[in-house]
Amino acid sequence: MNIYVCIKQVPDTATKIKINSDRTWIDTNGIKWIVSPYDEFAIEEALKLKESDPSNTVTVISAGPERVKEAIRTGLAMGADKGIHIELSEMADTALTAKALAGAIKKQNDASLVLMGKEAADDGLAQVPQFVSRLLGFSCVTVALEITYAADVLTVKREVEGGTIEKIQTPLPAVIAAQKGLNEPRYASLPNIMKAKKKEIEMLTMADVGVTDSDQMVRLVGFDLPPTKQPGRKIDGDVATQVQELVKALKDEAKVV
Amino acid sequence: MANVSVFAEQRDGKLKSASTDIISWAKSNGHTVSAVVIGKGIKSLEGELKSCGADKIQFVDDSTLEVYTPQAYSEALISVVKNTNPDYLLAAHTPMGRDLVPYVAMEMESSSTSDCTSVEWNGDSLKCRRPVFSGKATAEVEFIGNDKPKFITIRANTVPAGGDRPGEGVTTDHSVDLSNVTQKALGMEKGSSARPDVTEAAIVISGGRSLKSAENFKILEKLADLLGAAVGASRAAVDAGFRPHRDQVGQTGKVVSPSLYIACGISGAIQHLAGMRTSKCIVAINTDPEAPIFQVADYGIVGDLFEVVPALTEEIKKIR
Numbered sequence: 001m002n003i004y005v006c007i008k009q010v011p012d013t014a015t016k017i018k019i020n021s022d023r024t025w026i027d028t029n030g031i032k033w034i035v036s037p038y039d040e041f042a043i044e045e046a047l048k049l050k051e052s053d054p055s056n057t058v059t060v061i062s063a064g065p066e067r068v069k070e071a072i073r074t075g076l077a078m079g080a081d082k083g084i085h086i087e088l089s090e091m092a093d094t095a096l097t098a099k100a101l102a103g104a105i106k107k108q109n110d111a112s113l114v115l116m117g118k119e120a121a122d123d124g125l126a127q128v129p130q131f132v133s134r135l136l137g138f139s140c141v142t143v144a145l146e147i148t149y150a151a152d153v154l155t156v157k158r159e160v161e162g163g164t165i166e167k168i169q170t171p172l173p174a175v176i177a178a179q180k181g182l183n184e185p186r187y188a189s190l191p192n193i194m195k196a197k198k199k200e201i202e203m204l205t206m207a208d209v210g211v212t213d214s215d216q217m218v219r220l221v222g223f224d225l226p227p228t229k230q231p232g233r234k235i236d237g238d239v240a241t242q243v244q245e246l247v248k249a250l251k252d253e254a255k256v257v
Numbered sequence: 258m259a260n261v262s263v264f265a266e267q268r269d270g271k272l273k274s275a276s277t278d279i280i281s282w283a284k285s286n287g288h289t290v291s292a293v294v295i296g297k298g299i300k301s302l303e304g305e306l307k308s309c310g311a312d313k314i315q316f317v318d319d320s321t322l323e324v325y326t327p328q329a330y331s332e333a334l335i336s337v338v339k340n341t342n343p344d345y346l347l348a349a350h351t352p353m354g355r356d357l358v359p360y361v362a363m364e365m366e367s368s369s370t371s372d373c374t375s376v377e378w379n380g381d382s383l384k385c386r387r388p389v390f391s392g393k394a395t396a397e398v399e400f401i402g403n404d405k406p407k408f409i410t411i412r413a414n415t416v417p418a419g420g421d422r423p424g425e426g427v428t429t430d431h432s433v434d435l436s437n438v439t440q441k442a443l444g445m446e447k448g449s450s451a452r453p454d455v456t457e458a459a460i461v462i463s464g465g466r467s468l469k470s471a472e473n474f475k476i477l478e479k480l481a482d483l484l485g486a487a488v489g490a491s492r493a494a495v496d497a498g499f500r501p502h503r504d505q506v507g508q509t510g511k512v513v514s515p516s517l518y519i520a521c522g523i524s525g526a527i528q529h530l531a532g533m534r535t536s537k538c539i540v541a542i543n544t545d546p547e548a549p550i551f552q553v554a555d556y557g558i559v560g561d562l563f564e565v566v567p568a569l570t571e572e573i574k575k576i577r
Binding site: 011013014015016017019026037038095098121122123124125126127129130131133134135139140141142143155157159160161162163164165166167168169170171180181216217218219220221222223224225226229231232233234235239240242243244246247249250251254256257 | 324325326327328351352353355356359360362363364367368369370371372386388389390391392393394395396397398399400401402404439440441442443444445446447448449450452453454456457460484501502503508509510512516517527528534535537538539540541546551552553554555556557558559560564565568569571572573575576
């Protein structure tokens with residue numbers, strides 16, 4: 001089985017975000033880039049499948065500027081066989097990105113399973129898995145907490161509200177989008193980091209995967225930091241006074257209880 | 258006046274308030290609102306949909322649709338959208354809405370965005386802002402083309418709740434060919450909690466590692482049950498095993514914007530603040546007066562949560 005893992009490179013979640021001067025994007029100076037955390041669960045899941053059956057192959061794909069090669073290297077160092085880098089602007093929207101990823105997977109023409117995170121930790125749009133599945137004509141299940149593999153079908157437990165779990169059976173080929181909790185991603189060992197340097201990263205252009213700038217449908221503009229709040233009120237006194245004042249404020253000022 | 262379709266989400270025959278809020282909000286802004294209901298045995302929802310503002314009600318009632326599967330539900334919604342050709346298809350950004358809408362948007366080759374936390378009508382077009390970097394920043398969504406419908410999911414508690422303008426409630430039954438559906442629902446494991454989900458609740462009470470144990474979260478649960486609130490947790494509390502990951506608020510967890518957020522023993526790491534800072538009113542209870550959580554709090558109490566929270570619970574009882 002050939003497994004493709006789509007990953008996105010995002011700013012480290014501990015990053016303090018600054019906006020650039022024309023508010024078209026963030027100030028990327030000094031940002032530490034990482035593999036989007038949800039995508040790490042997807043990589044780990046693919047690697048576990050490869051361990052259970054060494055004939056399975058794992059290819060890590062990322063669409064983005066030159067820097068995303070580092071994220072692909074991380075996937076290779078974790079144990080993926082091969083990388084594919086599609087050159088794409090970092091301002092590409094989810095539709096263009098999904099078309100590029102699906103274009104690359106179609107080109108290989110051998111995918112049985114496509115894995116990725118349920119959303120990217122930067123834009124949080126949670127659209128690319130569904131888009132890619134539709135473009136490939138594959139079945140799709142998102143927010144996967146557990147995947148059970150049988151010959152040609154998968155049983156996926158997906159998380160919905162209030163801790164309820166839906167169990168969905170889907171045939172292959174399929175796109176599955178990982179939720180935190182699916183597994184515990186491994187760290188790359190030093191020998192594997194060295195080995196990863198020799199693994200192949202195939203380069204594809206937008207033309208190679210059949211997309212153009214006109215595939216972009218949405219642009220994010222007018223970036224802003226959240227409004228800085230007026231300093232709140234510290235409520236002093238003994239506990240009894242504090243809670244009395246708090247409840248009064250919540251009831252009469254904020255009107256939320 | 259725009260033609261606005263709203264995916265009226267139901268589970269077990271019960272409509273989501275986040276969906277009916279969108280219906281009444283669109284109606285009160287003067288638009289023609291069409292509610293799309295997908296499921297089995299759902300016709301009884303007609304009255305409720307009409308009274309919250311639905312001018313038209315599109316039913317797809319089929320035994321295959323008794324429980325949600327992405328494939329069957331997306332085929333049903335695609336069919337209704339193709340037949341009704343609205344200007345907008347809006348849905349609440351719930352686990353079902355956020356999963357379902359992108360399939361339909363891509364099939365229609367239409368623009369879409371998700372998880373909007375500010376939506377404003379400018380005549381017949383909708384201006385949307387949404388959080389990026391889990392709420393560390395926001396951005397406006399610019400739709401490039403004139404394609405329609407535009408697909409937009411809206412976070413719960415974003416549009417005003419309720420409304421008193423009933424719609425005309427003209428019903429249409431759609432039958433959809435679901436014979437090619439290959440996914441099968443194998444059942445559900447119901448969550449044990451009777452409390453609302455953190456993403457949907459109007460009030461969220463969260464605890465951090467200072468709670469010291471899973472057992473101690475009962476202190477927060479008592480207050481939550483009194484207020485009909487959800488119980489959330491910081492990443493530290495989840496990593497310590499006090500709460501399941503589904504309760505985690507912050508980046509790599511849930512992003513919430515309830516009307517009231519009470520942070521108990523949470524210091525306020527940047528990832529946590531990102532997930533809750535858009536809450537309308539924030540209360541922080543922490544022993545450390547320097548904790549960053551106080552910088553986003555409307556009301557701060559420097560004190561021991563083990564004393565303050567039970568006292569607060571008793572005080573709330575007096576007004577309930």
